[in-house]
Amino acid sequence: MVEVGLTHFLVVSAFLFAFGLYAIITRKNAILVLMGVELVLNAANINFVAFSRYSNYGLNGQLMALFVIVLAAAEAAIALAIVLNIYKTFGHVNVDEIDNLKE
Amino acid sequence: MSESSLISLAVTILLLPLVGFFIVLLFGKRFEHLYKLEVGIISVALLLSIYAGFVKLTSYVNDTIIAQFTWIDLGNVPTIGHLTVNLGIMIDNVTIIMLFVVTLISALVHYFSIAYMKGDIRFSRYFAYLGIFTFSMLGIVIADNLLMIYIFWELVGLSSYLLIGFWYEKKSASDAGMKAFLTNRIGDIGMFIGILILFTNYHTFSFTEIFNHISNGVVPFGSNGWLTAAGILVFMGAIGKSAQMPLHVWLPDAMEGPTPVSALIHAATMVAAGVYLVARIFAMLTADAMLVIAVVGAVTSIFAASIALTQNDIKKVLAYSTVSQLGYMVMALGVGAYTFAFFHLVTHAFFKGLLFLGSGSVIHSMHHEQDMRNMGGLKRKMPITYITFLIATLAISGIPFTSGFLSKDGLLAGTWAFGNLTGHYLIPIIGFTVALMTAFYMFRLVIMTFHGEPRNQHKYDHAHESPKLMTIPLIILASLSIFIFYTPNPVAPADGWFYNWVKAPQTVVPEEARFEFMKSESHEIEGTVNNDSHGGSGSGSATITHSEMYEHAMHAVHYPAMILSIILAGLGILFAFLMYHWKKIDADKLAEKLKPLYNLSYNKWYVDEIYSFLFIERLLDFSRFISWFDATIVDGIVNYSATFTRGVANITGWFDTYIVDGLVNFTAFVSGFVGLSFRKMQTGKVQTYIVYVVFSVIIILLVLRPF
DSSP states (O other): OOOOOHHHHHHHHHHHHHHHHHHHHHOOBHHHHHHHHHHHHHHHHHHHHHHHHTSSSTTHHHHHHHHHHHHHHHHHHHHHHHHHHHHHHHSSOBGGGOOTTOO | OOHHHHHHHHHHHHHHHHHHHHHHHHHTTTOGGGHHHHHHHHHHHHHHHHHHHHHHHHHOTTOOEEEEEEEEEEEEETTTEEEEEEEEEEEOHHHHHHHHHHHHHHHHHHHHHHHHTTTOTTHHHHHHHHHHHHHHHHHHHHBOBHHHHHHHHHHHHHHHHHHHTTTTTSHHHHHHHHHHHHHHHHHHHHHHHHHHHHHHHHSOOBHHHHHHHHHTTOOGGGOHHHHHHHHHHHHHHHHHHTTOTTSTTHHHHGGGSOHHHHHIIIIISHHHHHHHHHHHTGGGOOHHHHHHHHHHHHHHHHHHHHHHTTOOBHHHHHHHHHHHHHHHHHHHHHHTOHHHHHHHHHHHHHHHHHHHHHHHHHHHHTTSOOBGGGOOOHHHHOHHHHHHHHHHHHHHHTOTTBHHHHHHHHHHHHHHHHHHHHOOTHHHHHHHHHHHHHHHHHHHHHHHHHSSOOSOHHHHHHOOOOOHHHHHHHHHHHHHTBGGGTOSSTTOGGGSHHHHHOOOOOOOSOGGGSOGGGOSSOEEOOTTOOOTTTTTTTSSOOEEOHHHHHHHHHHHHHHHHHHHHHHHHHHHHHHHIIIIISOSSOHHHHHHHTHHHHHHHHTGGGHHHHHIIIIIHHHHHHHHHHHHHIIIIIHHHHHHHHHHHHHHHHHHHHHIIIIIHHHHHHHHHHHHHHHHHHHHHOOOOHHHHHHHHHHHHHHHHHHTOOO
């Protein structure tokens, strides 16, 4: 039986990060993109907690993770407000078609 | 009357015609009768000069009155010292006589012209020109220095140009004016150089000062040759003005001017100026210079007389006769017969003025017909003109009891004496030959014009005697052509006042440059000299000075010369009558027989043609060459440099377009290309950017990895 170590956590976190990133890049729906962002944030949280558990920094990591969760909530609120505005402006939330930055 | 008031009188006489000139020139168009002012002014000048002459000849007969003033003060000139240019007035007997002659002829010409020029479109301007002409001539007469003479000399040239070309609408008239002016300029160049030679050496223009320097033994550049050169060069001015060979060509052409102008130019003013100039510089002429002058005069006189023999235009005959008579005067000055040269100048002024005015009267009544072949028989229609003209003709032919006889006879005696003293016998021979020819062609003119049957009936019917304004001047001049005004004894000019008033100035040239007979050392005079009028002092041996020696020689030949000249004149007149009046000798047949000679004379020895070929054509050739040079070489260089510049410009233009612009365009193209390719990345899609970020982070991590 293999003992669960830091590496396993990091691998899970990496996968989560990758999935989140993948969602951000590939999803067309803005809501889904935001969900990808949440995955990425949570990957970061796992990392914080894992590093904190396997080192002697006390509870610094866990504390930082709590900050991130709070931040994510605030972020989600603002982001959803933006998405609502986008919807009002364009009538949809398809990020592919929101390319007004181009020229 | 004091000397200074005599000077102011002379200046007044000088300035009067100038005042008339300006007034008439400026206001003549507005006030039609202003010409009367000019005529009045010249009459006043005439009266004043008569008065001046009276004062001079009664109170100061042997004095030379000179008044000078500084014209330009040049200050202290290095190597020369204080240098001033003085002008001044000199009044001697020659001056005073010339003043009278000039103003008289000028006044008569003025009166004559009132009738002759009636109805001319530039009537008042004509009188203005006469005024400035008279002014210029008077300036020459009273000048005491060469500079002033030169200035007025050129003024005479200018006014002759204006008068000869007066009818400038006629091409031939304006050409003649230009020819007169340009031909005179040629002589004037020599004159100017001569004056400058004298000024360079003596730093003065004044005659008396120059003569003083020479008599003190100072000759130009220390050589008598230069003195000769100066004399001949100044004489060149006279060659031009007095129409001597080879610059005589302007005078016959000058007949294009109105006839009274011809009278003025050819009698008393312009042509006399040359002789007057030679008379003024007479004292400084060396033997060589005098010989040159004598030869020029002799050649001119026979040459012109030979042309006058065959001309058919009445004015052309008179023109060549003027040239011939001027040659006489110049020749006389050259041989040293100063008094008679000047005497002939005066008498010639009257009778030649009369001849020209008479011919003007004829031309006027014939409605501007000048060809003698269309005249004839006019003596019945124009008795006054005929008689006065005949008197002048007798005078110029040298018939006794006329003024011309006195002066011409003395003049010929002078040449003969010169021949005896120096051995130059050709000069008297020419002189006497010309006397024969003169009598012939003048009577030919008179017979063709006034005698015989009219050749052109139509013109003859319309001919009429001229109005009084024209005949009275003729009568005055005719009376002045009679001996009594000059001497009580019609065969001995030496008895007359002229001979006493006008004496040859003592020569000032160095001994070795004088004629043998002019040297001041004593001469043994040969007892063989046959001297009837000199009271026997010529017999035996006596010591005499040069002028006495010349006088002796002249007295010796006086009567032979007189008899010979009368015979020759008679012969000339006889031939003229034989050929043209009685027609015993057929003139045409004679001309046919002497065809080459006749052609030479009739065509004026082809002088104009020769000049045209030698100078005018060559000048045109030269001009054409210059023109070719200009068009080909100069323009070629300009064009070539233009082409060259254009070539260079083309190359730099190409360089600019392809290299400089190419670089710029290439840079633009590269940045454009880069921009284009980078633009592709800017999709505006956030997700794409995130992909870039992810990849970039991965790359950075790979690059910055610690191992």
